Amino acid sequence: MTINIAVAGKGGTGKTSVTSLVIRYILKNNLGTVLAVDADPNSNLAESLGLEVRQTIGRILNNFQGEKLTIPAGMTKEAYLEYQLNGAITESKSIDLITMGRGEGPECYCYPNTVIRKLVDEWSKNYAFVVIDNEAGMEHLSRRTTQNIDEMLLVSDHSIKGLRALERIKDLIKELKLVITRESIIINNVPGEVDPRMKEEMGRLGITPAAIIPADEEISQYDLEQKPLFQLPDTSKAVTAVNELMNRLLSKTGVLK
Ligand SMILES: Nc1ncnc2c1ncn2[C@@H]1O[C@H](COP(=O)(O)OP(=O)(O)OP(=O)(O)O)[C@@H](O)[C@H]1O
Numbered sequence: 089m090t091i092n093i094a095v096a097g098k099g100g101t102g103k104t105s106v107t108s109l110v111i112r113y114i115l116k117n118n119l120g121t122v123l124a125v126d127a128d129p130n131s132n133l134a135e136s137l138g139l140e141v142r143q144t145i146g147r148i149l150n151n152f153q154g155e156k157l158t159i160p161a162g163m164t165k166e167a168y169l170e171y172q173l174n175g176a177i178t179e180s181k182s183i184d185l186i187t188m189g190r191g192e193g194p195e196c197y198c199y200p201n202t203v204i205r206k207l208v209d210e211w212s213k214n215y216a217f218v219v220i221d222n223e224a225g226m227e228h229l230s231r232r233t234t235q236n237i238d239e240m241l242l243v244s245d246h247s248i249k250g251l252r253a254l255e256r257i258k259d260l261i262k263e264l265k266l267v268i269t270r271e272s273i274i275i276n277n278v279p280g281e282v283d284p285r286m287k288e289e290m291g292r293l294g295i296t297p298a299a300i301i302p303a304d305e306e307i308s309q310y311d312l313e314q315k316p317l318f319q320l321p322d323t324s325k326a327v328t329a330v331n332e333l334m335n336r337l338l339s340k341t342g343v344l345k
């Protein structure tokens with residue numbers, strides 16, 4: 089059974105960093121293959137993972153909507169799109185990546201969306217884990233119909249606004265009727281102790297964080313040096329916090345022996 093993990097939160101709170109560290113955890117512990125999905129139009133998950141993106145779903149769809157589309161003889165439109173979309177998977181040893189990218193045309197890609205939905209569901213089955221880095225709006229999640237989310241990681245930074253944004257995301261989850269087994273709130277990039285005013289707001293909102301990730305100077309350093317977070321050492325504070333969270337979450341699923 090594939091375990092579906094989705095990461096969401098307000099812009100800039102650390103979704104991509106958390107996604108990369110979750111994937112790092114899965115691979116370092118040899119828990120199985122990973123399909124990473126970068127569903128943020130300002131995609132940068134690939135960089136964090138040290139992978140190179142050749143093609144995005146958005147670009148393929150744009151071309152597909154284009155007037156000059158020439159479908160090879162003997163191929164149906166659907167088969168041709170499937171073929172093209174298959175080319176959008178960046179493959180590496182134990183991790184494959186799909187980058188959604190940005191669509192330039194009108195928002196409604198109704199026909200291609202149906203194909204994508206079917207394909208991503210099909211692809212997902214081949215992996216032990218699917219890990220999705222979301223845009224705050226989570227539109228792409230709403231396009232995932234048949235697959236439920238096992239672990240929803242909601243990321244806030246160390247700010248009142250970040251916490252309040254979680255409430256809006258929770259409402260959105262309800263609106264989109266996403267089926268989620270478990271939600272875990274992560275407070276990321278915490279300088280030292282959690283501020284008492286943050287604790288107060290969490291109390292008011294009824295939030296109990298599943299993990300606190302400290303502000304980690306190694307993450308800042310990697311960002312400046314443009315090094316993939318994937319390569320952070322085990323001693324990194326953020327890595328330790330994410331590993332500890334994942335141990336806790338996955339031990340309940342029976343994935344960890
Ligand atoms: N725990 C941390 N310690 C130090 N810096 C961090 C930490 N987490 C994230 N950052 C930094 O904060 C910035 C935003 O992080 P990240 O890109 O992961 O957020 P995001 O939610 O994916 O942003 P976006 O909404 O733009 O996609 C990055 O420069 C990252 O290096």
Ligand SMILES: [Mg+2]
Pocket residue numbers: 103104105128132221
């Ligand atoms: Mg991001």
